Amino acid sequence: MTEKPEIKDRFRGYLPVVIDVETAGFNPKTDALLEIAAVIVDFNDDGELVPVATHHAHIEPFEGSNIEQAAIDFNGIDPFNPLRGAVSEEEGLRVIFKAIRKAQKAAGCQRSVLVGHNANFDHSFVMAAAERANLKRNPFHPFVSFDTASMAALTLGQTVLVKACHAAGIAFDGKEAHSAVYDTERTAELFCWMVNRYQSLGGWPLKK
DSSP states (O other): OOOOOOHHHHTTTEEEEEEEEEESSSOTTTBOEEEEEEEEEEEOTTSOEEEEEEEEEEBOOOTTOBOOHHHHHHHOOOTTOGGGOOBOHHHHHHHHHHHHHHHHHHTTOSEEEEEETTHHHHHHHHHHHHHHTTOSOOOEEEEEEEEHHHHHHHHHSOOSHHHHHHHTTOOOOGGGTTOHHHHHHHHHHHHHHHHHHHHHTTOSSOOO
């Protein structure tokens, strides 16, 4: 059995949290955030990084937000369907941020870092929504993020999420894609696989 590493020691005091958002466009300042999911990861007793918890919320379009029909056609979300059980940005993010801060404190980390596939997109929407909701206790670093697309290009020679998952031997159902929960959980599996693979090849811990 490998000695269980501390996640705070592995990522410079950061807790990695995998995020995926579904949106009504590409502009975080003007286009609606419709769905967000977060997966918290940690090391298991065998020293492998694994997903440990998923948090999710459907989000109501903020007042005056833009909704691009092309984006809706792509992700298949009806923003105004009452069966979505959508909540405001403030409520959805507050609950998810609280869960992240709890895990961050338990791990002894000073900050959380957003992990995403093309992370800048997800990071920009989370930050813009948090600012609109006036949430002061945002656990995420204001500009640092870990991009699994770049990591996958290095480790697997792929940048598209489904292709990277297949290359890593991770099952991916294209029919489930563009659901925030599904995409986030697959991205979390991919992130963990890449970190564990690097470790198994002797890349971590660093040899002095």
